Amino acid sequence: MPGATIAYDNAGNMTQDNLGNTYSYDAEGHSVSSGGVQTSFDAFGRAMEQNRNGTYTQIVYSPTGQKFAFMNGATLQQYIVPMVAGMQAVYNNSGLQYYRHADWLQAFHELTLDVIGLERDSTDALRPGARRFL
Numbered sequence: 001m002p003g004a005t006i007a008y009d010n011a012g013n014m015t016q017d018n019l020g021n022t023y024s025y026d027a028e029g030h031s032v033s034s035g036g037v038q039t040s041f042d043a044f045g046r047a048m049e050q051n052r053n054g055t056y057t058q059i060v061y062s063p064t065g066q067k068f069a070f071m072n073g074a075t076l077q078q079y080i081v082p083m084v085a086g087m088q089a090v091y092n093n094s095g096l097q098y099y100r101h102a103d104w105l106q107a108f109h110e111l112t113l114d115v116i117g118l119e120r121d122s123t124d125a126l127r128p129g130a131r132r133f134l
Contacts, residue, residue, distance in 0.1 A: 004018035013025045021035040030041050038051040046065075050057045057077065060069040069079035078097070081089040088100040 006018055007016040009015050014023055016022050023031055024033040026032050032039055039047050040049040042048040047059050058071045059067060060071060062068040070077040076093045078092050083089055090097045090100060
């Protein structure tokens, strides 16, 4: 792109993108700073905490190693409940937000209910009229 300044470090990691965002990495190649968000990692290499302009979010993992909850200190922000067939129910401190399901490529889609109880997929914008009854 004309006028775009994209930079890389000696390991091939992008250190600046065409929008001016800067990135930095630790010795293991984890992104520790990305677009102003600093990330800390645990001994297993998993993201443990994120700092967004002084607001810290801790990431809680289940015993099986999957992301389970996002916390701000003792305050729950979001938690994820695994369900059958790879589905997930995503809750916040007010209750159920949405369901997530994976397609055959394991890409997640959000399922929400509209006002009249029809199920809407996050990809419905790409497929007009793609509604299903619950």
